[in-house]
Amino acid sequence: MVEYNAPIRDYEFLYNEVLDAIPTAQRLGFVDFDAEFLSMLMEGWAEHTTEVWLPINQLGDIEGLKFEDGTIKMPQEFKDAYREGIEGGWMSTSCKPEHGGMGVPVFFQSVTWAEFGTAANMAMSVLPALSVGVYEVLTEHGDQELIDYFATNLASGEWSGTMCLTEPHAGTDLGIITTKAEPQEDGTYRVSGTKTFITYGEHDMTDNIVHLVLAKTPGAPESTKGITLFLVPKFLPAEWESGGVEALSQELMATHNGVTCSGSEEKMGLHASPTCVMNFDESIGWRVGELHEGMSLMFQMMNRERVATGMMGIGLAEIAYQNALAWARERRQGRDLKGMQDPNERADNILVHPDVRRMLLEAKVNNEGCRALAAWTGLLLDQMSSEDPEEAEYANALISLFTPIVKAHFTDLGCETASTCMQVMGGAGYCSEFGVEQFYRDVRISRIWEGTNGIQALDLTGRKITQNMGKNLRHLMWPLTEFIEENRDIPEMSEFNKPLHQGVRGLQHLTLLLIAEGQANPHFLAAGATDYCRYFGNILLAYMWARMARVALESVGDPFYDAKIASARFFFKRIFPETVGLAAKIQAGHKPMMEYPEAMM
Ligand SMILES: Cc1cc2nc3c(=O)[nH]c(=O)nc-3n(C[C@H](O)[C@H](O)[C@H](O)COP(=O)(O)OP(=O)(O)OC[C@H]3O[C@@H](n4cnc5c(N)ncnc54)[C@H](O)[C@@H]3O)c2cc1C
Incomplete structure (x- = not known):
């Protein structure tokens, strides 16, 4: 039986303690939006997805849809569950109240809604996600008559x-x-x-x-x-x-x-x-x-959809992690290398093994780091519409940089994590009964659609870092360097701040290298794009982990915050060092692949 606990506490921590999301939302015009309402919204959506969407997820996988004479018949259970979502008003949280939507900030729909929805039932969640995307393009760029006719039904979910x-x-x-x-x-x-x-x-x-x-x-x-x-x-x-x-x-x-x-x-x-x-x-x-102008309009829709696709990576990775952990807590195999833990049992629990802990912690720490970056990205999506031109420019610049990273890095990690969670479960992970293999199969498309991850990396490297004369990157460097400076003399922060500082310096160096070499030979830039995108993703996650650690250090002794500090430590010691290898691969340039004789491939 698949389990899922929507990570509401984690989002409360991020929105209320790390990002100050509520004052930002209120300043942007969501005057009645407060922390209590946000929690209620998350609880309501979590209840709906776990009680209505999750129970039919495996049925959808097994039964699937039927194509007959040009029509597609969906499982009746999907139709019933979808209707319940419409009746609950869940299909249109970010659509405008004048079209029957809830009118809550975009960050809820694009990030939290997307994570809970995809975790519970990815196949179902893409339908309303697409409808909201069409609604947004239509209401921003369509003629009034079209808006009047189509917007309300798209917002409610009656039409898709x-x-x-x-x-x-x-x-x-x-x-x-x-x-x-x-x-x-x-x-x-x-x-x-x-x-x-x-x-x-x-x-x-x-x-x-x-x-x-x-x-x-x-x-x-x-x-x-x-x-x-x-x-x-x-x-x-x-x-x-x-x-x-x-x-x-x-x-x-x-x-x-x-x-x-x-x-x-x-x-x-x-x-x-x-x-x-x-x-x-x-x-x-x-x-x-x-x-x-079709491509630029479609890109606007795709940018939101790309963030939503990134959330599929987190959603499926989170549910895979939760189920692998629950399974691991019950499984007994072998003995602790430092001495048996449960002499009354025939074997110790597999959590005594460092390798099992490695796998589970990689999953947990990457999920939580990505969720933090996603929450920030969601808030920036709202800030893009700020009436303050400086705030809007800052948000636009960061969204330009973050969109390909969120799409590519989160979905790469999502697929890796789903696979790792299968590994935690041994043979049971490969079998349908336990559900995790479905998450692995479902999440795999997220690396391909909405522009493959290779194309996202090229977008970041070939366009976004040089766009507006490098302004996007400058907008990012301000908060990063400010944070590093602020924390330089705090001893408890040095284990996080120092590697972050080194990584940021590395990012600047690699960016200049790619731009300089790329001008002489575009293959150099293209050859390093995927590794650069992953390097960049790691820097952003490092920044989010350092910020989370900074907040958590104020509440040492509380298990939730102590776990955040331990997770930050795991990130910097066990995940972040991959940037060293990525830098070496980027510096190796294009020759190892482009000079390889094609006929011998
Ligand atoms: C389940 C599913 C659902 C989908 N839903 C939709 C949908 O709703 N609407 C829609 O319009 N499309 C949809 N797609 C299509 C999807 O967006 C495309 O499959 C995707 O963009 C890749 O295009 P392609 O399959 O033609 O691969 P190709 O473009 O043929 O690419 C093949 C490989 O070459 C690489 N490549 C191609 N060009 C370059 C380049 N210039 N530089 C470097 N590498 C390159 C790619 O990264 C990829 O690895 C869906 C696809 C699937 C499988």
Whole structure:
């Protein structure tokens, strides 16, 4: 039986003691949002996910979905659970109250909601996450008539959303998509083309599906510069035949819009999340945003989705950890090397073995470090909309840097942790009965979708560190160097502060090296990108662990805070040293791979 305790206490510590999230939220306009309400929200969501979503997670994996005659039938239990979520108002926590949403800060939806939801049932959680993403793009960039018609149903979850980017020949390279959009006299477009791998492209959980489709208008420039974004619903609005967008009503009529599904992929995990081939045949669509601005708008949506994807890494790693730990507490094998612990038993508990502790602590400490960075990232997502231009610029700069790191580093660690937790459980970890192997299969996609982790690393290295003349990095260096200075003379902090300082110096050195060598030979920069992204991720986690330790040192003697200090110590002694090896790999440059004879590969 799979267990899950949502880490509410950890989030309370982060939001209230490490990050001062409540005053920031109130300053940003969430005047009634306080710590008590945040705790209630977390408790309510934790209860919903553990009592409604978690019990059907394994059923979704085993039963999966059924593709029949162009339709996808979801398990009835999923439909019931989804409806309960709508009735509880859980699908729209960050959507605006005027559209029926709760209107709470983005950090709750993007971080805490995402972690609890994905841990309990990743296949289910991606449906509302996509709908909220579509809602955000639509309400920020769509025409008012479109907002009036689609926003409320997307916010409530009555209708769902998709992101239609990928085509059979165009995955990472979206510049070569061939889906076309022909302008019409009434201001609409006819969209035609085939999209593959579309998550929840077709299903029977909602009455309508609202697709955001990337396409090219006639004569558009080649490459991503010619891409425009369109909203294409599965079903057309009721009054479509009698008028334009102005005549739309809230009533849905089954006027099929030429959007069909011709298949759903069989895949390693996420069996209850449809992955569809979608065909658009002269489907009526509305432009969202300006002509040829599609990629930048889609990137806005993808940035939030990339943070949400990072949270999948933490969510699945956390539930895998909790179950591996519970299992390890019961398992007895071998004896403590320093002498038997339980002479009355035939063997000691496996927690006496340093290697088992290593695995579990790597999982715990990485999960908690990532959660801390995620909580900060979530708060920055809110600060991006600050009316204070300096605060908004600072938040934008950090989000630019953090998004690829959160996506890539958290999901790399998520996959590694799920695998490690299987290892803790020995053969039981590999067997379906105990659930952890499903987490491993489910989380694996997170390294691939929303742009592969290799592409995230290139985005960080090739774009984000040099963007705005290096301003992004400068915005990060201020709080980092200030923290290091403030803690320089505190003896209890030196075990954390010193390695952090060394690591930051290393980061500056490696950044300059990549920029300088990369100008002469782009292969040098690209060859080191993944290692640099991981190095950078470690620096950010080190900063968060040092900040958490600083707070925890004020409350020594309380088990929660003592554990934080012990975790910080484990991080700096057992995880952070990998930066030394990463630096060596970055410095080795491109030759070991690019001079390797291709024919011999
Ligand atoms: C289960 C599932 C759900 C999905 N959901 C959606 C969805 O809802 N909507 C949607 O639009 N798409 C979706 N996708 C598609 C997903 O986003 C793509 O699979 C992903 O972006 C990678 O594209 P690709 O598969 O074509 O790989 P490719 O682009 O062919 O890449 C293959 C390899 O080459 C590397 N590579 C490619 N180009 C470069 C480069 N320039 N530099 C360095 N390395 C490079 C990649 O990192 C990768 O390792 C989904 C995919 C899956 C499997």
